[in-house]
Amino acid sequence: MQRLVQLPLFLLLTAIAAAAMYAPAIYGLRLGEHAQARAFFYAGTLGLTASVLIAISLSGRRRRTSGGVGNLLALLAAYLLLPVFLAVPFHDALNTTSFMNAYFEMVSSLTTTGATLFPDAERLPAALHLWRAEVGWLGGFLIWVVAAAVLAPLNLGGFEVTSFAEPGQGDTAADRQDGADPALRLLRSAAQLLPIYVGLTLVLWILLMVTGDRAFVALCHAMSTMATSGISPVGGLAPGAMGDAGTPASLGLGTSSGIAGEMVIFLFLLFALSRLTFSSDSATGQRQSLRHDPEFRIGILLVLGVPLLLFARHFIASFELDDGMGALAALHALWGGVFTVLSFLSTTGFVSADWSTAQDWSGLSTTGLILMGLALVGGGVATTAGGVKLLRVYALYLNGLREMEKLVHPHSVGGAGAHSRRIRRNGAFVAWIFFMLFAVSLSLVIVVLAGFGADFEQATVLAIAALSTTGPLISIASDVPIVLVDMSVGAKLVLCAAMVLGRLETLAIVALAAPSVWRN
Template sequence: MSASRTADHATRAAALPPAVMLVGVSGVMMFVPGAYGLASGESADARSFLAYGGLTLALAAMLALALAPGARRRPAGSYLATLVGAYALLPLVLALPFHQAVGNTRFLNAYLEMVSSLTTTGATLFPDPARLSGTEHLWRALVAWMGGFFALLAAVAIFAPLGIGGFEVLAPARAGRLERKGAIAEVADPAVRLRRFGVMLAPVYGALTLALWVGLLIAGDQPLVALCHAMSTLATSGISPVGGTTGAGAGLAGEALVLLFLVFALSRRSFTRERGTRWGRELRADPELRLGLALIGAVSAALFLRHWWGAVEVRSGQDVFEAARALWGGIFTTASFLTTTGFVSSGWEAAQNWSGLHTPGLLLLGLAVFGGGVATTAGGVKLLRLYALALHGRRELERLVHPNAVVGGGTISAGSGATEGKGEQYGVRAAYVAWLFFMLFALSIAALMLAFSLTGLDFETTLVLTIAGLTTTGPLLEVAESAPVALSGLGDAAKLIFAATMVLGRLEALAIVALASPDIWRR
């Protein structure tokens, strides 16, 4: 027993602090756009990224010496605080080569661009793709891709044991508190979990990105465009070097591939499965996936019928091809904004031209608020919380029909088959914590809109900025209103508030509240 404890202490002593690892990984990643710049003839950009890559690695080495870890086990709260610091401070390092490469922009703009990328928001101060070089576009997509993996890793290694980030619905009794029983919390501290799950998730995340990249290449995209779109799809950032899928060469085939891979943002079961169950059966029974597909189908059908009715009024005959494009545009764009990716289909504009009706931006705002699955790269409220509230609503309606039935103390299973009996049950307590998060989300919207309004912005702009930041859906700034919201035209105070909004949206208000809980700082 003592030998195992000694080995465990040695493993912890040899491990680098998470802050050092993040800075070191950032330095290594800077060599990727540097190498691309050399290969593509963008030598000035290449020199910036290669030089800052070396300086960042040197900084990581100095931090490793200064923050040499000891054998003492760190509390879980310190890792949650590290997440907050990473999203706020790491973009300062990531912005250095980008600022030097772009040249004629302020460092605050470069910092905001990197916060947007790291949080997988995808909002940009450079709406014209020609404003940036291919090397700079690659860096934005690469940072967002790293941010997506970072979000996945933090969800399973940090949020899950603390019962936040959507996991409070699965274990409502310990929402926001450290689990004190079981091997996961007692044997493996957050550092061990980060290493373990990092090794497990990295090959899967990379392989899926590679598969989508190859598929988009075969469909007709240019290599850089295909790579950026593949990374942006898996990270749900919506970053594109050509203004989205509408400017790509893959066409409808490329959109179909992107839509296929967006399923990984609808359910946490896409990357993980329970022991003793089949992945396919478990995924089919997953409430998040079923609710997400139901929302996509219902909203797409409603949009199609709306455009079809508009086309009936303005045309005497019907074009089957235009109707099919309109239906596809609704399905793809609905799924894209529900997963907080923000790609717009080429059929989206075709549907509006077909019927002469414009789709209200409030619908896209609502889809982004719903969000994707728990423990995915998607933002928003999350489908699992919606499912818990829907079950509670059904339970209350049943009590109206059978008022003497005893239902308050029981639970309703999340599904059937693979999920029954596995402990994933949603009772009154689960609905309570889901509703509590909704209240925190609503209060965050009110507070942030007030903060934006104090900078002199109008109501519509403050609403779009707040929803886009809290749901990490940057493309809403371009499509939610009749005129795009230009980040470059905001004042410095509004830009900093938007940066804080994106960080809050990535971490969620419940994680910030959990930092004040003394339970996660004790061992």
Template sequence: MQRVLNIPLLVILMGIGALAMFVPFLHAMALRDWMSARSFFYSGLVFFFLATLIGIATYNGRARNLARSHLMALPICFLCLPLMLAVPFDEAVRDTSYLNSYFEMVSSLTTTGATLFDDPARLAPSVHLWRALVGWLGGLFVWITAIAILAPMNLGGFEVLATDGLGGGTRFGQDSVRRTDPRERLMRYSLQLLPIYTALTGVLLLLLLIAGEDPFVALCHAMSTLATSGISPVGGLSGAQAGVPGEMFIFAFFIFAISRQSFAPDQRGEGWRRLARDSEFLMALLCVALLPAFLFLRHWIGAYDVDDQQNVAAALNALWGSIFSVLSFLTTTGFVSADWAEARDWSGLQTPGLILLGLALTGGGVATTAGGVKLLRVYALYKHGVREMEKLIHPHSVGGAGARARRIRRQGAYVAWVFFMLFALSIALVMTALSLTGLPFEDVTILSVAALATTGPLAEVAGEQVIRFAELGTAGKLIISAAMVLGRLEALAIIALLNPEFWRQ
């Protein structure tokens, strides 16, 4: 196992991706789908052989700065690895282009869940399994790299809690190279988090089976829930058989995309004991309590007197549809409750999906598979705003709550605001690029947020009409693919690579 550390990270990921191709191969063999089986078997064999040769050629080729090389490997992985993962997809789905296959794999690997195939019946079951498996592996990769690579550099949301100023994380990353080999951190956290990630997926799979779900659909939905990819072989939860019990089980597992305290104790060993007081968890509870209540109570505020909405069953369905969908999009999973249509009609709003758009922008927890701005950054901005309002009333007051709270209100809020501005500029840049392809403003806005927040299903529910990724041209698909990678990596990680101090030894 120690010898694996001497191989470049990208080559290791190539080998893992090639081995993963044998899973849909075995599934296709069981279904006697010989076309899909051959596509995945030959692709897995060729790419694993290629990864082995590259691994031998690059063995012991230690980089001068491992932290920098691993950070550089992240954008390369999300951009280049789908080139390999798209080959069996393209071979198995004969009536599509390689660009479409690449788009699907970028969407799956970044856990975005955007798809060009609106009709699930167009893809073979083994191809659906491949999409869900790539999304699941992408979520695991995000889990591990967030703690093993981004955390020591004060990136990915950890900069809000860091004692260094803006950019101090890159200097910290260089110091950590001298103290701890980043490759050992990757191996240690991989061995620690992989059993947890797999076990949670297995538990949710078992619960969905108990709820009456089809085994294949249950497996795909379990993997998509833990990875927050929202990938479904039946077009979403509306096509599932588990019903409300299945949605309740999925709802419970959204907690692992809200706070890292739920699955990986931090360096102070807080874990589950601090979950009830965790700021990200409390903010998520606030969203889940207030927004569904607003959608539910607006029925009477707006004086909607439709007879079929006055019974208790319709009210409960509408309330549950709102609660589930709010948390689903807050975690950037994108699963829509089967009762969301009931909730939309109950609220009387023409486009309640815009609320889901804002939730996806907010995002989930730091060091989770969720995308978006992240709850911790929003919390830092909130605390800074509250403190500034207090100073308007009492200009000479002194803020309390300890050194950590003061750091979040000051340096943390400053860095969070910088990231928020970068995120807003990213949205403006993607919108400008998509506008040049001839798309209308509303579609451009929704598609940009969906890509940067890694929440592909937003295109189906955020606007008045369903927006289809398949209708995009070649330029539009490439722009969305780049935006998904940018949203998954976050702008601060890209800027860290451009920092001159990060390149000096």
């Protein structure tokens, strides 16, 4: 353990990525995909060898403690540079695409965005589908660990809403409570969260197989659900024909678990609404029960309220049609709305097979603007979900409610305890700053993408999908399909930068640019 603490974070992440390449190598060898298996085996072996040699060369040096900001800088470097290494076996195994496209796929997977340049799932071999899902799964676990070990001590990633300290600066009380070395804190958080993350993934995998999915499809969907990446080897959750899992060509499209599989995935998507659903280490600075957690309560309110409004809209519009819909079909339409709303609120992007049932019922299409709004709101703080985060929305809600109370009673004093008062004042102020930075980032990405030839609608959808880390929005929210592979290299690089910015959040980038960070 002590030797691992002495190694740079980027080197550890590189070694983990190299070791993870053996999984698609073994699976490709099992399916007879020898070219793909060799690409992953050689890249993994070379990566591990280089990591070990570098670790040996650094073993005699005394490591300088750079603090949590140093780990944040290493994390930024990992999101930008590590996909270069991850893309090597992907490019060699596919051998029909450019390295830029492979790099885009790996950035999208590592940031749990899930956007893909290959919408035709049958084009990629099974080993590459497994690699994309595995990289996304590892990226989800990385943000779990980083949230508790790096972002929380620096009051970033949503923790600034409930903290007295400024974003990017440690709270002295928290520092005294957990004064461990930042590298040791990372390893300790990883050791605590790894059994939970792996255990939940295994349980979901087994449940999806029980409901009818093939083992490979169930594993990819289980990893994508826990990481909220929305990566699927069969093109989504729509039902498809069964096939033998012996060769890549027999993977087919669609799933076999049906509505039972969607219900299972729905339960595990709830983990993206609040960190209290799986851990109580540092969610909001206070220990509280899940039913009193504001993030979880707002998330459930949106999951139930938005589908009911959509259902009512389709129900009213259906009176103009001659054909009615039975009670069972109406329930299917309602379920499709509930599942899809939670999926996009958690920035996963899975679409229910019953999502189109309500449209067939009333003849009205469901605008993609609703899904984009849900993705922008996002999930809970310190979860794998992206977006603005529910805690910031709650802080602005409390502040707005208090301002309306002051309109009626200008000299009143707000109550609800010191914790709520802090969220209403400092928390709302910082949350509003984040909203403004997010809006500026969104506008900038839209303008740059428009400069590379995208029209306004396409640029808006692409920018929201990248900054909220909800890649499936690209194929769902726009009326005209967006073909990512036809975009220029510059536009793809802009999207990669936007995905990294959406994953790390703007406040973290601003904190890295502060002069006090580089003073020492």
